Amino acid sequence: MRGRPGSWSGVGAAYASSYAELCRGTFPALQALLGTGDGRTLLDVGAGTGELAAAFAADGWAVMAREPEPSMREVAARRHPGLRAEGGALPALPERDGAYDAVVANFVLNHVPDPRAAAAELRRVARGAAAATIWTSSPSWLWAEVCDQAGLVAASGGRLPAELDFERSVDGFAAMLDEGGWPDPRVRELRWIWRASPEALWSSVEGGIAGAGAYYRALGTRDRDRFRAGFEEVVAARSVDGVLPLEHVAAVGVAYLDPSR
Template sequence: MTVFDESERLIWAGRGDAYAASFAKLCAYPVEHLLDAAGVGDGTRVLDVGTGTGTVAAAALARGARVTAVDPEPSMLALAARTAPQAELRTALLPELPFESGEFDAVVANFVLNHVGRPRAALEELRRVVRAGGRVAVTIWAKPPAPGQALLGRAIAAGGAVRPPHLPGGLEPDEDFPRDEQGLGALLATGGLGDAACETLSWDHRASPEEWWSAPAGGVASSGQLVRAQTPQVRAAIKRSFDRFSVEFADPDGMLRLPHAALLAHGRR
């Protein structure tokens, strides 16, 4: 396990409920696109890696698929058990999955590769457990981020936050890759997947300012851990910056309309 992986485990420990109340609805947007790209339908044996609250697993079950879902975080699996009670749930952490080679018809990972320290090894493992001719489909956040996605980062920077030692700055240079269509598509191709393709999904996510601020306030993701590591004075400055910048995205009803963009890539073993 890399330093990045260890940090991710600490960041997400016990954050299931806080994630469900904030970012989970945002991350649900690509689900149907992801399942379409993986060819998931009635009777498909599907592995949902990094299931989180179980949104992907539940959507696959609704299509008549036979679903196995894994996540390393117990608080996420507890939520997934309620969201997708018919799925087989197991604890597992990339890049090592407890399954036989070729065990599934389709493997999906929604916003998972951006949380692993060795994305190439993780992708190779996703390929290993899908059958010959089966499909792998993944999503990650695009970089540079869309304006709505950048809101929290802008507020954190404007508030004068200092990154604590337990939060790594990113992947090792030899493990990272461009977070654009060409970069993610090439990652799938070098991982041994044929017919690799990548597209950008763009949408506006609507949330109240209180809901959107609840993520960093609740310590969700690296941004939340960064906010929580600051002094009370700096946290207050970040919140003031958030309130000021949020006005740019406010609809007449007070809800925020936050532009986001994600990459959806898929390929065949």
């Protein structure tokens, strides 16, 4: 459920208290695309702390969650003790072909090293439907604004090699999924407001979440102080009733592998 770049090692608790809430913004759209489970099977790939998997389980799906980061699985086990969560990652899942009625990957294909190979793997293990999301407007824009306020040079962010990358747009995502073997992928744009608390945002940075967290951890003490001061300035400018209403934009894609859909 995470955007690139940055290391995700050991950040389960920090992610759960911050960006997990942001990534919930796509849950209703994904649930509407796949419908209620009625006992059907679903695989959540890159499941993070298990929030989406638990939401699908509540909709009647028999859910399996795969998440490669142990600290994420530890949080999932505490929060959702009935959820089956195991290791495993794209582009080499341990499942057999067509193992699940549906497969979902929330904010995973935007940070894998080979998006088309990862999309093809999702398609391989699904027999009924596959759904996925990416950021089309990166959440990192906020931290670039913080750097600007602090007088620091923002990290440029990693990009994939040209032959592996794809345009981060509705059309670009649809084309990439098509090249990854998804039949007639249907993609739309989704916008929502994350009303983020300053505390949650700062905990994500101190916890080392994604690119901003990695950037902050690499700074010296003086520049960390400047970054924090820049953050406080942005909070003062953007806060409304104690929270920051931040617009985020994603592309949501689905392919129905059953011709009856």
